[in-house]
Amino acid sequence: MRMLVCDLDGTLLHRDRTFHQQDIRILKEIGCMGITRVIATGRSLHSLRNAIPNDFPVDHVVFSSGAGIMDWPGQQLVYQAGMALGRAKEIIKVLDQRRLNHMIHRRVPHNHWFWYSRFTNESSDFSHRLRRYRAFARVRPESPNRMGLGVSQFIVIVPPLKNYLNRLRCVLGSSCHIIRATSPLDNRSMWIELMPRGVSKAAGIEELCRRGKIPLEATVGLGNDYNDLDMLRTVGRAAVTVDAPEMIRREFPSVSPGKGGILRALLHDLNQSQER
Numbered sequence: 350m351r352m353l354v355c356d357l358d359g360t361l362l363h364r365d366r367t368f369h370q371q372d373i374r375i376l377k378e379i380g381c382m383g384i385t386r387v388i389a390t391g392r393s394l395h396s397l398r399n400a401i402p403n404d405f406p407v408d409h410v411v412f413s414s415g416a417g418i419m420d421w422p423g424q425q426l427v428y429q430a431g432m433a434l435g436r437a438k439e440i441i442k443v444l445d446q447r448r449l450n451h452m453i454h455r456r457v458p459h460n461h462w463f464w465y466s467r468f469t470n471e472s473s474d475f476s477h478r479l480r481r482y483r484a485f486a487r488v489r490p491e492s493p494n495r496m497g498l499g500v501s502q503f504i505v506i507v508p509p510l511k512n513y514l515n516r517l518r519c520v521l522g523s524s525c526h527i528i529r530a531t532s533p534l535d536n537r538s539m540w541i542e543l544m545p546r547g548v549s550k551a552a553g554i555e556e557l558c559r560r561g562k563i564p565l566e567a568t569v570g571l572g573n574d575y576n577d578l579d580m581l582r583t584v585g586r587a588a589v590t591v592d593a594p595e596m597i598r599r600e601f602p603s604v605s606p607g608k609g610g611i612l613r614a615l616l617h618d619l620n621q622s623q624e625r
Contacts, residue, residue, distance in 0.1 A: 350384060350568070350619070351383075351561075351564075351567040351568065352385040352386075352387060352557070352561070352563050352569070353379060353387065353571075353612075354387045354389050354568060354569065354571070354580060355387070355571045355612075356389055356390060356572040356574070356577050356580075357388050357389075357390040357392065357400065358391075358392070358400075358533045359533070360571055360573045361611065362400060362401075369606065369611065370610075371609050371610035371612070372610040372611060372613075373406060375610065375612040375613060376612070377406045380406055380408070385408050385409070385557070385561055386406065386407040386408050386409075387408065387410070387411060387557060388401075388407050388409075388411070389410075389411040389550040389553060389554065389570075389572075389580050390411070390412055390413075391412075391413065391540075392412055393412060393413050394412050394417060394457065394458050395461035395485075396461060397410060397412050403421075403424060404422075407421050408420070408421060408422065409427075409557055411550055411553030411557070413457060413460055413501060413502065414502070414528055414530075414542055414548070414550055414576060415544065415548045415550050415551070415553040416429065416431075416457050416460060416501045416548055417430070417457035417458060417460075417501075418553050418556065418557065426458055428553070428556060429456070429458070430457070430544075430545055430548045431456045431499050431500065431501055431545065432501065432502065432525075432544075433545075434494075434496070434499075434500070436524060436525065437453070437493060437496070437503075439521075439524060440503055440521060440524065440525065441453075441489075443520055443521055444466070444503070444505065447516070448468035448469065449468065450465075450469060450471070450475045450505065451465065451503055452486075452503065452504045453465070453489060453500055454500065454503070455498050455499060455500065455501060456499035456500065459498070460501040461482065461485050462485045462486075462487075462498075463485065463487070463504075464486075464488065464496060465479060465486055465487070465489060466488075471507070471508060472508050473506050473507055473508050473538040473539075474506060474532050474538040475538075478534060502542055502544050502545075503542070504542055504543075505517070505541040505542075505543065506538055506539070506540055506541075507538065507539050507541065508539065509531075509537060509538060509539045510539070513541065514527070514529055514539065514541055517541060517543075521543065525543045525544060525545060526548055526549055527542070527543055527544075528544060528549065528575075528576050528579075529541060529542075529576065530542060530574060530576035531574050531576075531594075542576070549579045549580070550577065550580035551579035551582070554568065554570075554580055565583065565585055566585040567585055568584040568586075569585065569615070570583075570586070570588075571587070571589070571590075571604070572587070572589055572590075572597075573590040573592065574594065574597070578597065581600075587601050588601055588602050588603065588604050588615055588619075589601045589602075589603050590604065590605075590606075591604065591605045602618065
């Protein structure tokens with residue numbers, strides 16, 4: 350193993366917003382061994398900084414589902430991706446026609462700011478997210494041309510019904526990368542992230558491997574939700590938490606944290622599999 354990649358919310362970061370001290374210890378230990386430590390998260394950089402301190406023992410963070418990569422110790426942005434305005438207009442047209450509540454995030458590193466359009470008061474956490482980030486939210490202008498600050502991604506927030514996801518994949522699957530995630534706010538609503546083509550957690554990991562000359566087969570990944578799937582399928586070896594959705598647990602081995610933390614359990618299981 351030359352690189353360890355972990356999802357943040359629900360994987361390393363517990364529901365009560367704390368970390369297991371053994372996980373912190375292991376991150377420090379493997380860093381001393383020269384193993385690259387990476388967090389891959391859907392959080393924006395602004396949200397991420399509210400969750401982990403600047404001295405958190407990781408080397409890189411792939412944030413906003415791959416829209417940006419940060420050298421964490423140096424707090425340097427080393428990669429960012431954006432969506433062409435023409436493509437954003439196409440997506441807006443589709444979402445408006447289907448009257449889907451959505452948020453349009455600005456370019457990295459300011460993508461905690463967003464424009465929004467709300468058509469219905471359906472049973473999702475759209476209003477909850479809007480209240481939480483009201484300081485950074487603006488009603489979407491009538492003309493997309495007024496969004497001259499650039500777009501990084503769209504987030505459609507709907508009840509957890511797969512037909513929403515399937516319909517968008519049929520219409521927009523060739524125009525953007527579509528990622529399903531479970532809301533970290535109510536742990537129920539479905540977030541559908543519409544990213545530029547080629548932008549994902551997996552692509553971020555591939556970029557870091559290229560920069561560090563690390564073969565993908567020497568990477569290990571740990572996740573807990575649908576938005577980790579592309580990353581889990583890209584790394585050399587992968588596992589998921591025991592509370593991951595059943596569909597994901599059928600594809601990847603699961604690990605239980607126990608008293609020693611999730612990372613100790615992961616490394617123990619990896620060592621056992623190698624010995625077989």
